[in-house]
Structure formats: C-alpha cells, structure tokens
Amino acid sequence: MAAEATPLISCRDLTKVYRMGTQDVFALRGVNVDFIEGEMTAIMGPSGSGKSTLMNLIGALDVPTSGELLIKGRPLSKLSRDELADLRNETIGFVFQQFNLLNRATALANVKLPLMYARTPVADPVARARECLEMVGLGERMDHRPMQLSGGQQQRVAIARALAGRPSILLADEPTGALDTKTSEEIMDLLTGLSSEGITVVLVTHEPEVASYASRQIHFRDGQIERDERRAS
Amino acid sequence: MKIGVAFQSALEALISTPLRSFLTMLGIMIGVASVMAMMAISEGAAKQVDAQIAQLGASNLTIFPGASRGGPRSGGGASDQPFTESDVDQIKQEPFVTAVAARISGSVMVVSGEDNWSTSLQGTNTDYFLTQSLSTREGRLFDTREVSSGAAVAVIGKTVADALFEGTNPVGQTIRVNNVPAEIIGVLVTRGQSSGPGGDRDDIVIVPISTARNRILGGNATVARYVGSMEVGIADGYDMTTAQEQLETRMREIRRIAPGGTDDFRVFNIADFVRARSSTQATFGVLLAFTAAVSLIVGGVGVMNIMLVSVTERTREIGLRMAIGARGIDILGQFLAEALALCLLGGLIGSALGVGAAKLAANVGEFPVEISPRIAIIAIGASALIGLFFGFFPARQAARLNPIEALRHE
Numbered sequence: 001m002a003a004e005a006t007p008l009i010s011c012r013d014l015t016k017v018y019r020m021g022t023q024d025v026f027a028l029r030g031v032n033v034d035f036i037e038g039e040m041t042a043i044m045g046p047s048g049s050g051k052s053t054l055m056n057l058i059g060a061l062d063v064p065t066s067g068e069l070l071i072k073g074r075p076l077s078k079l080s081r082d083e084l085a086d087l088r089n090e091t092i093g094f095v096f097q098q099f100n101l102l103n104r105a106t107a108l109a110n111v112k113l114p115l116m117y118a119r120t121p122v123a124d125p126v127a128r129a130r131e132c133l134e135m136v137g138l139g140e141r142m143d144h145r146p147m148q149l150s151g152g153q154q155q156r157v158a159i160a161r162a163l164a165g166r167p168s169i170l171l172a173d174e175p176t177g178a179l180d181t182k183t184s185e186e187i188m189d190l191l192t193g194l195s196s197e198g199i200t201v202v203l204v205t206h207e208p209e210v211a212s213y214a215s216r217q218i219h220f221r222d223g224q225i226e227r228d229e230r231r232a233s
Numbered sequence: 234m235k236i237g238v239a240f241q242s243a244l245e246a247l248i249s250t251p252l253r254s255f256l257t258m259l260g261i262m263i264g265v266a267s268v269m270a271m272m273a274i275s276e277g278a279a280k281q282v283d284a285q286i287a288q289l290g291a292s293n294l295t296i297f298p299g300a301s302r303g304g305p306r307s308g309g310g311a312s313d314q315p316f317t318e319s320d321v322d323q324i325k326q327e328p329f330v331t332a333v334a335a336r337i338s339g340s341v342m343v344v345s346g347e348d349n350w351s352t353s354l355q356g357t358n359t360d361y362f363l364t365q366s367l368s369t370r371e372g373r374l375f376d377t378r379e380v381s382s383g384a385a386v387a388v389i390g391k392t393v394a395d396a397l398f399e400g401t402n403p404v405g406q407t408i409r410v411n412n413v414p415a416e417i418i419g420v421l422v423t424r425g426q427s428s429g430p431g432g433d434r435d436d437i438v439i440v441p442i443s444t445a446r447n448r449i450l451g452g453n454a455t456v457a458r459y460v461g462s463m464e465v466g467i468a469d470g471y472d473m474t475t476a477q478e479q480l481e482t483r484m485r486e487i488r489r490i491a492p493g494g495t496d497d498f499r500v501f502n503i504a505d506f507v508r509a510r511s512s513t514q515a516t517f518g519v520l521l522a523f524t525a526a527v528s529l530i531v532g533g534v535g536v537m538n539i540m541l542v543s544v545t546e547r548t549r550e551i552g553l554r555m556a557i558g559a560r561g562i563d564i565l566g567q568f569l570a571e572a573l574a575l576c577l578l579g580g581l582i583g584s585a586l587g588v589g590a591a592k593l594a595a596n597v598g599e600f601p602v603e604i605s606p607r608i609a610i611i612a613i614g615a616s617a618l619i620g621l622f623f624g625f626f627p628a629r630q631a632a633r634l635n636p637i638e639a640l641r642h643e
Contacts, residue, residue: 061556061637082560089558100553100640104249114557116238161557 007034007070008168008200009058014067016053016223027053029223030067035202037168040195042211043204045220051204052173054220058202059092059171060084071169089117093162093199095191097174099154101146101161107133108142111160118165132160136190152183159190170194172203176210188213236566243570246543254575257539260532261579261619262586265612267525269587272608274594275518277601282511286504288424288434293364294477295501296324296463296484314488314497318458321358323487324465329476332466334361335442337459339450343393343438344409350396354410354438356445364466367439372404372419375441383443387415390435391423410438413448473502526615532579533619540572540627551631552639565632572624573617580616584609 016028028050035041035058043051056062057069060076069076071091079087088094101110108129115125122128133142136156146154155175162170172191176184192213195201203214211217219227247254298315321335337356342349355361358380367374367388375386387410394403403417424434446452446459453459467476480500490496544551551564559567588604595602 056637059556061640062635082562085555085558085560088556094556096640100549100556102550102553104245113554117554117558117560117563165558 008037008072009035009202010070010073011054011058012068012070014054014057014064014069016050016057016062017065026223028057028064031223031225033218033225033228035169035200037200038195038198039216040192040201040214041203041216041218042214043202043218043220044206044208044211045226046206049220050223051220053223055171055173055202055204058169059094060087085117086119089114089119089165091168093165093167093170095155095158095162095170095172095175097177099146099151099158099178101154101157103146106143106145107138107149107157107160110146110157111164114161114165128164129160132163133157135163136160150183151179152186155179155183155187156190159187159194163194168200170199170201172201174205175203176205176207184210236570239563239566239570240574242567243574246571247574253539257536258575258579258582260535261529261576261616262532262583264525264529264532265580265583265616266586266590267528268522268612268615269584269604269608270590270594271518271522271525272612273587273591273602273604274600275515275522276603276605276608277591277595278511278518279515280603281601282507282515286507291504292467292469292471292473293503294465294467294473294480295503296465296480296498297501298462298498315453315456316460316463316498317456318460320484320487321460321463324463324480324483327479327483329468329471329479330465331468332360332363334358334364334464334466335460336361336464337442337445337450337461339445341411341438341449343389343397344412345397345406348397350393352390352393352436352438354440354445354449356440356442356450358442360466361439361464364464368422369419370422371402372417374419375439380441380443382441383447384441385413385415385444385448386418386440388419388421388439389417390421390437392433392436393438394420410440411449413444415440415444473504477502529615529619532616533576533623536572536575536620537623537627540568540624541630543571544568544627544631547631548634548639548642551634552636552642555634555636556640561632564634565628568628568631569621569624572628573620576616576620576624577613580613583616584612587612 011031011033014028014031015026018025018027031050031054043054045051053062057064058071060071060079063077071087074087076084076087102113105113108126111129111132112125115122115128130139130142133139136159138153138156138160141149141153144153146157149157155178159175170191175191176187179187188210191201191203201214203210205211214231216228216230218225218229296316316335318335321333324330325333335358339354340351341354342351344350359375359377361367362374369388372388374388375384378384379386387408389403389408397403397408398406403420406417407414408417409415421435421437421439440449442460465480467473477500481496484498484500485496488497554564554567588609591602591604594600
C-alpha cells in the first residue's frame with residue numbers, strides 16, 4: 001500500500017499568513033500532509049481555500065510563515081535563494097494555467113530553456129528538448145512559435161518544458177483551466193501517463209472531472225485540509 | 234547560464250522589439266558619433282600643430298637681440314647690442330649645439346627679365362640647411378666657401394621659381410635681388426604652407442649671409458660682421474629647457490652681462506610658441522568632446538529608462554524563468570547583456586557615423602581630421618561601460634523580484 005512508501009514531499013504544520021493592509025489573512029493554517037513518490041494527487045477546494053498557496057510552497061516559489069516543508073528529506077527553510085532556484089530546476093517541473101511560454105521563442109527554444117539554467121550542464125540540450133516534444137506528441141511542430149499553436153498544443157509545449165530537466169515532481173496549477181473539454185482530456189491523459197511512469201504529479205483544480213484522473217484527492221477549505229481521499233486501485 | 238547564451242537571448246529579445254531597440258540605441262549612437270567626430274577634428278588640429286613644429290624644427294632654439302618681450306617677430310630696439318659672427322662662433326662651441334644658423338632677413342624685390350616678385354630674403358650660412366632640413370630638387374645648395382667669399386648665388390623656393398620662371402629650369406639663370414645680380418644655383422624641395430609664422434614656406438630666396446650683409450640688405454652701422462638672429466640646432470634627445478637655460482647663461486657670459494643685469498637678448502623656443510598658440514584650439518576641441526560625452530551619458534539614462542520599462546513589462550517572463558530554475562545572477566546577467574548589447578551596438582554604429590561625420594567635415598570644412606582607432610576603441614569601450622553602469626540598476630531590480638509575485642504579475 002502507498003502509505004508504506006517514503007514521502008517525497010512532507011508538509012509539517014505549514015502556515016502562511018498574508019498581510020492585507022492592517023489585517024492578517026491566513027492562507028494556510030497548520031497543514032500536515034505527505035506526498036508519496038509516483039502518486040498523482042489532485043488538490044481541490046473553492047478559491048481562497050489555500051490550495052494554490054500550498055502549491056507555491058511545494059514548488060519552492062514561496063516560503064511559509066511557519067512550519068517546515070521537506071522535499072526528499074531536505075528542509076527548504078535551510079536553503080538559500082540560489083539553492084531554491086537549483087531545486088526548482090532539478091527536481092520540480094511547473095505547468096501553469098496560462099502556459100507561460102516565451103512568445104518570441106520557438107517551441108524547441110521554450111523547452112530547452114530550463115536546461116540553460118542547469119548547474120550541471122546538459123550534454124545535448126537540443127536533443128533532450130526534441131525528445132520531450134516528441135513525448136508530448138509535438139515532434140512535428142518544434143519550430144513553431146506559441147502564437148502558431150493551439151491552446152492544447154501550447155500546454156503540451158509547457159509540459160515538455162516541465163519534463164526537460166527530468167524532474168521527480170510535476171506541479172500543475174489548473175492545467176486545463178484555459179482549455180476546452182476535449183483538449184482537457186488529452187492533457188489529463190498525458191499527465192496520467194507521466195504519473196504512471198513514476199513522476200509525482202500534484203495538480204490543483206476545481207473541476208471534479210479533472211480531479212477524477214488522480215488516485216488521491218485532497219479537499220481544502222479555509223486553509224485547512226477538509227478531506228483526504230485515496231481511490232482504491 | 235553561459236555568457237554566449239545570455240547574449241544570444243539578449244539579441245533575440247532586442248530583435249523582437251526592433252523600433253524600441255533602435256530608438257534606445259539612438260542616444261548612444263549620437264553620443265559616440267559626436268565624441269568620435271570631435272576627437273577626430275581635435276586630434277587633426279593637434280597633428281597639424283605637430284607637423285608645423287616639425288617643419289619649424291622641433292629641436293631648434295632661436296636667439297633674438299633685445300630684451301625679452303613680445304614674439305619672435307619684434308626686432309631689437311636701437312639701444313640693443315646686435316649679434317656678430319663672433320657670437321655665432323662662440324655658441325657653436327657648446328657641446329649640445331649641433332648647428333648655428335646666422336641669419337639676416339628682409340623683404341626684397343626679385344626681378345628676372347620682365348617679371349618681378351616680392352618675397353622674403355634669408356641671408357644665412359650653411360648650418361641653416363641643417364636646422365631647417367633643406368634640400369634642393371634642382372641644382373645645389375651653397376657651400377661654406379661661397380658663404381665666406383660672399384658669392385652672388387641664390388637658392389630659391391618653388392613659389393619664387395614659379396613666379397619668375399614658369400615652366401623653365403631656373404638653375405643657372407641670373408636674377409636681380411634688390412638690383413643686385415645673383416645666379417640661381419638651386420631650387421628647394423617644396424615645404425608647403427604653414428599656418429604658423431612664415432605663411433608660404435616656399436616663397437623665399439636664400440643667399441649667403443655675407444652677400445646679404447654686404448650687398449643686398451646692408452649691414453649694421455655699429456658692428457662689423459653683423460648677424461640679425463641665430464637659429465641654434467640642439468643635439469637629438471637633449472632637453473630643450475636645459476638647452477635654453479644653458480644658452481642663456483652662455484650668452485650672458487659672451488655679452489658680459491652682470492648678474493642681476495637685464496638681458497639684451499632672448500632665447501626663444503619657437504615650438505613652444507606654436508604650442509601655446511594652438512593650446513586654445515586644443516582646449517576648444519576637448520570642450521566639444523566633453524559636451525559630446527555628456528550626451529553619451531544622457532543616452533545611457535535613456536537606456537536605463539527603457540530597461541526599467543522592459544523589466545516591468547517582462548515581470549511574468551522573469552517569474553517564469555525563476556520558476557524553471559534561473560538564479561538571481563542569471564536574470565541579472567540576462568538584462569545586463571541586453572543593456573550591454575544595446576550600448577555596444579549603438580557604439581559601433583555611432584563610431585561608423587562619427588568617422589563619416591569627420592570625413593565630411595574634412596571634405597566640406599577643410600578641417601584636418603585624424604581618425605585614430607584608439608579613439609574608436611575608447612568610444613566603444615565607454616558605451617559598453619555606460620551599458621553596464623546604467624543597465625545594472627534595472628537588471629538588479631529584475632534579479633531581486635520575488636518569483637511568485639513576478640509570476641502573478643499582470
């Protein structure tokens with residue numbers, strides 16, 4: 001059973017407080033949760049429930065007000081800004097709702113981008129970028145710019161970019177939020193496939209159909225976990 | 234991120250907004266172009282001065298009679314003791330002196346057949362050919378024997394030759410210099426115009442000093458073997474200031490001037506005179522170049538402004554780059570590379586424009602211009618420094634962005 005596996009990501013009493021004017025807003029109130037290697041988890045909840053905040057903390061994009069986050073057993077609070085950047089580069093792949101591609105660069109150049117920032121140089125970044133684009137089914141459109149691609153294709157480029165650095169964690173924030181139903185299904189099939197290949201996928205969504213692809217669903221409300229359900233596999 | 238990759242990415246970003254990149258570069262281009270043009274004109278003027286000094290003899294000192302006042306043209310007063318050949322001989326004994334040209338100068342009318350020409354006469358000895366580095370293109374110079382015998386021979390400049398013997402060889406012809414007949418034995422190699430003392434340096438007749446003294450210009454009532462002034466050649470590498478002081482000391486001894494007494498002569502460094510005269514010109518040139526440099530700085534401020542706008546516009550891109558693993562230094566490098574590329578490119582185009590402007594000035598305004606690669610390297614280097622300096626603040630601002638805030642930026 002999955003509970004026996006070592007947690008890849010461990011959240012200990014995570015609290016995040018934003019200051020809005022004179023008021024303190026609690027985005028997260030002492031969240032404790034583990035993510036197991038290879039598992040696909042959907043985080044759900046109404047907006048403002050803290051699901052995106054948790055995602056940003058796991059992605060090392062933001063720091064918690066209190067509590068500790070461990071990735072592969074490393075406490076993130078001990079890491080410098082540069083070490084966090086390296087962690088994002090080596091261990092984490094991001095997929096965003098708005099794709100966040102560089103419009104002036106080709107699909108290939110977009111996918112290659114994270115490899116340019118790798119501390120240990122990648123032998124052949126172009127070959128790796130091609131490989132990733134082929135993996136997401138865009139082998140024919142490597143030299144297209146984002147504007148010449150459909151929304152679904154752009155999201156595939158973004159997924160290829162997230163995969164380029166061979167991450168162990170893939171974080172997807174509303175990956176189908178800007179896509180139609182059919183394209184959404186294609187993207188979710190792709191993510192499910194990656195999960196079955198051993199990548200830990202954490203996705204944030206408010207659509208139950210999208211969440212149904214995940215083997216585990218965590219429901220957030222008011223900065224706390226309301227429900228944590230695993231689908232019997 | 235490697236530097237080459239950073240520059241490639243910078244160029245891609247600049248090319249994606251061509252008009253903005255061009256307008257941003259414009260300030261740097263104009264600044265560099267003006268610095269280049271001003272420096273080319275200023276250096277051209279300086280080079281012309283150097284050429285004049287070389288023509289006049291950079292290692293010559295001239296001794297005039299009379300108390301030290303005014304320029305080299307003002308003659309000695311009536312009460313001043315004139316120089317004689319004996320002064321010349323004694324000065325020549327000094328070890329650092331290579332040549333002493335004794336001179337008597339004046340204006341004369343030269344006549345050949347129907348033609349006449351008003352020119353300047355130089356009565357001198359053979360050392361004058363050394364101090365002025367003279368040689369003939371036709372015929373020969375006169376020798377020491379002709380100087381001591383007072384031979385009626387003359388060496389003429391090209392202007393005089395053209396005026397009196399247009400097209401024909403003047404050597405062997407006889408001219409009348411202030412009604413005194415003299416045989417032309419040589420025509421000088423052209424020395425050209427000089428904007429310094431002398432004007433047309435080919436408008437000259439040179440005769441032995443004895444001939445000038447005894448027959449053409451007349452001597453001096455108070456002394457025999459009169460000499461108007463002395464042009465003293467100083468040994469190569471000998472310090473001119475020291476030479477000047479030593480000549481002054483020696484002259485005081487020769488002329489028995491008591492310590493504290495007033496000199497009745499003055500030793501003059503003609504190169505200093507030309508330099509002093511041209512220093513105003515040089516100051517003006519430097520001032521213009523400085524003004525141009527200010528415009529370069531204004532251009533740099535323009536670059537900074539646009540880089541700040543660019544950082545704001547591309548906040549999401551910066552956030553994305555940080556999310557996929559760019560360190561602060563990578564972002565800093567990226568924006569510095571953009572500012573540097575803008576300024577370097579502007580500097581290169583500006584230098585080309587500056588060279589063009591200088592050449593145009595040379596053709597239209599007939600300025601002497603000197604385009605040195607040194608100035609181009611300095612100008613382009615300065616624009617690169619401006620790029621780094623004014624690019625640093627926006628780049629650092631980009632590098633310090635919080636990744637999550639940058640990603641959420643609209």
